[in-house]
Amino acid sequence: MNVELSILLTAASVAIGCSLVGTLLVLRRMSLISDAISHSVLLGIVLAFLATRDLNSPWLLVGAAAVGVLTVVLIQLLLGTRRLREDSAIGLVFPLLFSIGVILITRMAGDVHLDTDAVLLGELGFAWMDTASVLGMDLPRSFIVSSAVLLANLLFVTLCYKELKLSIFDAGLAASLGFSPLLLHYLLVSLVSVTAVASFDAVGSILMVALMIAPPSAAWLLSRSLAQMLGWSALLATVSAVGGYYLAVRIDSNIAGCIAAACGICFLVCWLLAPERGLVSRWMQQAEQRLLFPAQMLAVHIANHEGRPEEPVECNTENIAEHMHWQEQFAREVIGYAQRHRMLREQDSILRLTEEGRGIAEKLMLHG
């Protein structure tokens, strides 16, 4: 298999695997758990390595995933003491575990191929060098691992789709229907840990956070359902991975860093351009509502003073600008807009509501 294809395949499978669990993290307000776990699994990898002295041992995966789960348990324990709040508890636990991992690497494992740069940068560029044979094909080892994890994540999401959806949107109902939220929580945490370990070689700890959080966040701005969001996340993650790779080749820089940057660009594009929820379309909606909203206010104002003694003063075209505290010019625009939309008409310099306008005002006053 050629170098480029093996790197791309590995990158894409890591990206999709991360984005699937990431979607659930984003929806469950646990984004920063990915930050915590992706750091602390380093300690697990180092400890398991020191025990087995074999970087390819499956125990690395198990040990690291266990430390990932332990991180979440420790955070829960610290919260349980009620001496710290959640942000501080997270911010205390994972730097400690990560620091111990880094110190162990530099002190004890420095002579082997496990160094602090790899921790942060990942070694996607070398993925093709380490291969194993599966079904008669020579595949990069990291691709095999990451696609296995991707498969596990895919299975989890499909099999537990209903339960996950319930637990995200109505945790109370889910619990009353007998789905254990705690079980689901720790299943998710375990999967995040396993995914983190499997992605560690390829993208390093911090960039993994980019893949877990940025594509799902962008996807959330585009989707209306959980299934849609999962699909968009996977797609955006793949696009970022592939785009990041070619960017890295082009500027001759670190692949993982470029993938993270590409995730950022993807997010930025969605943030700006997403239909309905993007900044641009919101600005356009606001521009359209710029006159609608004041026109409604005007309708309510008139409805409030309609038929009362102060009506000739409060609803007079001449001084309506003053009463609404608008600029003269703006007031004319609003009155024009309201008349065009048949919300009111002018009668002897006094503004009066049409039937339609009264309906609008009454509805607004009723529902607030």
Add this chain to the structure above:
Amino acid sequence: MDGLGALLSDYTVRTVMLGCALLGFTAGALGVFALLRRQSLLGDAISHAALPGVAIAFLLSGSRDPLVLVLGALASGWLGTLLVSAITRSTRLREDSALGIVLSVFFGIGLVVLVIVNRLPSAGKAGLSTFLFGNASTMLTRDVWTICLLGLACLICLALFWKEFKLISFDPQFAASTGLPERMLDTTLTTLIVLAIVIGLQAVGVVLMSALVVAPAAAARQFSDKLLNVVLLGGLFGAMSGIGGAMLSASMEKLPTGPVIVVIASVLTLLAILLAPHRGLLPDWFRHVASRRRIETQRILQALYRLVESDPDPFRPHDPNALQAVGLKAARSTLAVMVDLGWVEYSGERGWIRLTEAGWQEARRSIGGEAAT
């Protein structure tokens, strides 16, 4: 200890210590405000977001002037905070996701630029990679002076606006109602926190600097209920971690400073949570046990008193097991406490107990006191 003595007499090492102490103090003191305003994880995002600023500042200026690098870090750290609040305000995304995006994407961009910078011939001595995990021993005198200057500026600013910062951290709405420029003060305080983070980047590294903001503050909070004390203690713990980390990493080969500082600060925090006099878990547990024991001794005393209330000899020995009849189990340890207090004494070989004069008085007082309420 010879090595340590030599270490401390070295001018360079002393300068580095001073720098680490001051950056630790600044981070610890301002960290208290981050802690109270629930911004602990914002510190994490800020420190990661500062990396591209450092790398780009070097790329553009071509110099390793610490002031230039700090300005670069400040600018991109600031941009990161702005983006976090822009994302949370304008989308349905929550703060945790916004923080995650900013910290990882900025960090990725930082790494990309760093790789490019490291290829430049002028970068050989710059050692920008130390900004990842920190290395206090690469600090030059001018780095330390920059840290001192900016750190002191931060602390002076904190002192000048002390009461205002306190008020907006506790009750921003009330602050605004009195006409204080709450927004501006809020921005100033956040800037000070960003500054406290960026001056520590060279020694502690972008990956772990946030821990130096969180941990000392969390430790300090356990010891006092007065803001001034908490801030001073936070500074002290931060300085201790800074000095300790710098010393350890300087005295041993291949020991990055950042992780050592973080381990020291975190251990301090865990100890504080366990042992702090008022809020600590252990003292709390001991108080709990003591109060349960006090209640238990009172109940046994009262039961014994009831047994002999109508007895002409109030000091007649009884079998402690008899107390079970009234639903009380007299544990040996509880009885031992009562013997120590001089309220009961053992009598004879069968392990029977009887009230002493003092115990009898105490029991009467205890029952009388309860009847009165």
Add this chain to the structure above:
Amino acid sequence: MDGVTPAIRVEDITVAYRENPVLWDVDLEVPPGVLMAIVGPNGAGKTTLLKSILGLVRPAAGRVFIKGEPLSRQRRLIGYVPQRSSVDWDFPTTALDVVMMGRYSELGWFRRPGKRERELAMQALERVGMTDFANRQISQLSGGQQQRVFLARALVQDSEIYFLDEPFAGVDVTTEKAIVGILKELRERGRTLLVVHHDLSTLAEYFDWVLLLNVRAIAAGPVATTATPEMLAMTYGGRSAYLMKQEGGDG
């Protein structure tokens, strides 16, 4: 009310969060020296009205005058008691310290609270019966005690116009009576008070003036003539029948 400048004058205030209006075109005049309640159902915009008078919420339209002048020039006349739940009571500070915060704006920049501020704060604590708790950490106070501390902080502001947001929420009966006593005393001394309140059963007993609010200002005036069953029904919408039955049962 000709000739008397109203203590608070609100003109056509409209507030919207995103697309949903929270307050619609509210007009209000509060005569000086009254103890006025703002009542209305949940989500009626009571707190929002208070906050937009205080300039904490920016209205989409409308203006506010305090004694005939814009708010920015009259900050010193204002005292404010926010909702108790709006702050973190685990903040490392003491009751006395919180009360002294009421003097910060008077002190101005760079000046530390000193002996005088301490004395004023102790006097305020005495008025709310909290002298013994002055040096207590605020998380160790009960809900009622915390509310008293907040009231004391407003008292040291020594203002002409007080704004209180749900001062009786989650407090014990003794505290409620004590707070009402202090509010009435302030009114006797010519202060104006605007209080967000949600208990209709105590409305007439505690207050002499009322604003019925449900996104719009339904009615404002003396309690006796304003909080009539019909007006309350208009304010509370669907729940009117239940409320009127209660009124009828009582009378």
